[in-house]
Amino acid sequence: MIVLVGGSGYVGTAYQAYFNSRGIPFVSVNRSTLNLCDKEAVSKFFKELKPQFIVNAAGYTGKPNVDMAEKEKTRCLLANTILPGVLFEVCTDLKIPWGHISSGCIFSGSRPDGSGFTEEDEPNFSFRQNNCSFYSGTKALAEEIMDGGTDCYTWRLRIPFNEVDGPRNYLSKVMNYAKLIDVRNSISQLDEFVRATWLCWEKRVPFGVYNVVNPGSITTREVVEKIRQRRMVNKEFQFFKDETEFMQIAAKVPRANCVMDCSKLLKTGIPMMEIHEAVDWALDHWKKAS
Amino acid sequence: MIVLVGGSGYVGTAYQAYFNSRGIPFVSVNRSTLNLCDKEAVSKFFKELKPQFIVNAAGYTGKPNVDMAEKEKTRCLLANTILPGVLFEVCTDLKIPWGHISSGCIFSGSRPDGSGFTEEDEPNFSFRQNNCSFYSGTKALAEEIMDGGTDCYTWRLRIPFNEVDGPRNYLSKVMNYAKLIDVRNSISQLDEFVRATWLCWEKRVPFGVYNVVNPGSITTREVVEKIRQRRMVNKEFQFFKDETEFMQIAAKVPRANCVMDCSKLLKTGIPMMEIHEAVDWALDHWKKAS
Numbered sequence: 001m002i003v004l005v006g007g008s009g010y011v012g013t014a015y016q017a018y019f020n021s022r023g024i025p026f027v028s029v030n031r032s033t034l035n036l037c038d039k040e041a042v043s044k045f046f047k048e049l050k051p052q053f054i055v056n057a058a059g060y061t062g063k064p065n066v067d068m069a070e071k072e073k074t075r076c077l078l079a080n081t082i083l084p085g086v087l088f089e090v091c092t093d094l095k096i097p098w099g100h101i102s103s104g105c106i107f108s109g110s111r112p113d114g115s116g117f118t119e120e121d122e123p124n125f126s127f128r129q130n131n132c133s134f135y136s137g138t139k140a141l142a143e144e145i146m147d148g149g150t151d152c153y154t155w156r157l158r159i160p161f162n163e164v165d166g167p168r169n170y171l172s173k174v175m176n177y178a179k180l181i182d183v184r185n186s187i188s189q190l191d192e193f194v195r196a197t198w199l200c201w202e203k204r205v206p207f208g209v210y211n212v213v214n215p216g217s218i219t220t221r222e223v224v225e226k227i228r229q230r231r232m233v234n235k236e237f238q239f240f241k242d243e244t245e246f247m248q249i250a251a252k253v254p255r256a257n258c259v260m261d262c263s264k265l266l267k268t269g270i271p272m273m274e275i276h277e278a279v280d281w282a283l284d285h286w287k288k289a290s
Numbered sequence: 291m292i293v294l295v296g297g298s299g300y301v302g303t304a305y306q307a308y309f310n311s312r313g314i315p316f317v318s319v320n321r322s323t324l325n326l327c328d329k330e331a332v333s334k335f336f337k338e339l340k341p342q343f344i345v346n347a348a349g350y351t352g353k354p355n356v357d358m359a360e361k362e363k364t365r366c367l368l369a370n371t372i373l374p375g376v377l378f379e380v381c382t383d384l385k386i387p388w389g390h391i392s393s394g395c396i397f398s399g400s401r402p403d404g405s406g407f408t409e410e411d412e413p414n415f416s417f418r419q420n421n422c423s424f425y426s427g428t429k430a431l432a433e434e435i436m437d438g439g440t441d442c443y444t445w446r447l448r449i450p451f452n453e454v455d456g457p458r459n460y461l462s463k464v465m466n467y468a469k470l471i472d473v474r475n476s477i478s479q480l481d482e483f484v485r486a487t488w489l490c491w492e493k494r495v496p497f498g499v500y501n502v503v504n505p506g507s508i509t510t511r512e513v514v515e516k517i518r519q520r521r522m523v524n525k526e527f528q529f530f531k532d533e534t535e536f537m538q539i540a541a542k543v544p545r546a547n548c549v550m551d552c553s554k555l556l557k558t559g560i561p562m563m564e565i566h567e568a569v570d571w572a573l574d575h576w577k578k579a580s
Contacts, residue, residue, distance in 0.1 A: 037327055039365070082327075085363055
């Protein structure tokens with residue numbers, strides 16, 4: 001039996017769909033079924049259920065965006081740090097293997113030579129670096145708590161998207177934001193992310209941290225150009241002049257735009273589509289929200 | 291009605307004694323009576339009770355010492371960051387004035403000229419500075435969450451002591467540790483701390499951060515000399531050569547030894563005894579644990 005924590009979120013829903021499509025039995029737990037921040041309660045629940053593997057897809061991202069985390073700090077900290085911390089402590093005690101969905105947004109920019117950050121690099125957008133949003137701080141703090149764990153995967157997701165229009169889909173955001181900022185990012189095709197993370201467990205690749213993004217990086221202007229070519233949106237895209245103007249007008253806290261290296265994952269034999277191809281595919285199969 | 295959160299701890303017990311001695315009615319709440327990390331539950335509780343003022347004396351310090359926090363990170367974070375964060379959010383919503391007991395251990399050392407840190411100084415021993423113990427990080431993060439609050443006191447306690455022998459009393463620790471490290475610190479006489487913080491509210495001094503320590507600073511060797519003079523302990527005191535030796539042999543994480551300035555508090559007219567006098571008084575009235 002697999003336990004899926006946070007199954008009702010954007011990422012959790014994709015896990016549910018994947019497990020269902022593959023006939024993998026799972027139990028979905030969330031805040032209403034279990035006090036996920038109560039170590040004793042969580043321990044008791046897992047002792048009884050004896051899950052084979054646990055996926056933690058729960059997390060607080062802030063609605064409509066990460067700026068909201070600055071106003072909901074305890075909620076953000078509970079979901080992004082305490083919850084994985086409790087799972088880490090309980091799973092270590094009970095020797096239950098598990099996977100935590102972390103985020104690439106604990107990095108900013110790229111390596112000095114322009115290449116992506118690897119799993120060996122220290123997060124450079126965190127409380128420890130004193131430069132981050134509260135959201136990124138809580139995600140990095142969770143990784144710090146989990147550091148040294150031997151029975152868990154830390155899977156870093158970065159700006160999820162797929163072909164299904166929706167408020168959390170990166171491509172929908174690009175289409176709908178009034179004004180964009182041109183930045184280079186690594187991003188994760190959501191369904192590939194889910195499959196790749198599950199294959200980590202299924203293939204028993206070594207536990208540890210994995211950047212689970214599509215190979216390569218892409219700029220906002222490149223994405224916009226792909227949308228324009230397909231005449232998917234009937235508007236002129238507006239861009240902020242630069243990050244300074246973006247920060248002055250549209251954002252309260254800095255964003256963690258970054259390039260990430262996923263070769264550690266690819267070396268295990270688990271494939272991810274090249275980033276431009278993945279975006280092309282999603283746009284070519286676009287399912288508009290009704 | 292006053293609510294005392296965390297009334298069963300070392301500091302909370304001193305508040306209970308103080309309230310009882312002054313005939314101040316209060317309700318003590320703790321984890322077993324209320325899920326203090328559940329914002330909705332806390333909000334509902336306070337809406338019904340309508341407290342006039344809340345004192346948060348709850349906190350995780352680690353037993354036998356702060357090294358334990360490195361092993362109990364989620365517990366430490368829940369008690370030291372989430373709980374005051376929830377109280378901050380609820381009290382702000384409900385406009386309930388309150389006071390949080392923070393810690394001087396978010397500072398290390400002294401100002402460049404040797405004087406104490408004031409309330410204007412940024413914590414220099416925190417996650418943000420990437421140099422601290424997990425414990426200090428959680429205390430500083432709570433102050434960060436509470437920053438900008440308008441209806442709350444942040445009272446910084448620093449190494450509590452009084453004349454009652456016990457495992458949490460600084461003077462008992464000095465008498466009982468196998469080996470000591472000679473460092474300069476500001477410290478807080480516990481009962482004076484409790485009275486001073488309560489007087490902040492009773493006298494309606496402006497809300498904000500206050501370093502509630504005895505004026506001055508004192509070294510471990512000075513304290514030892516006072517104990518020796520009184521022939522209170524029948525042993526030769528041993529000292530580590532320096533902080534490096536102390537860290538190699540006795541400690542896992544760096545300690546936040548620091549000098550703090552309490553003139554902001556003293557200017558309100560609330561007195562604290564000079565630090566050497568306060569230690570002398572405690573030792574002269576020493577009540578040995580049976």
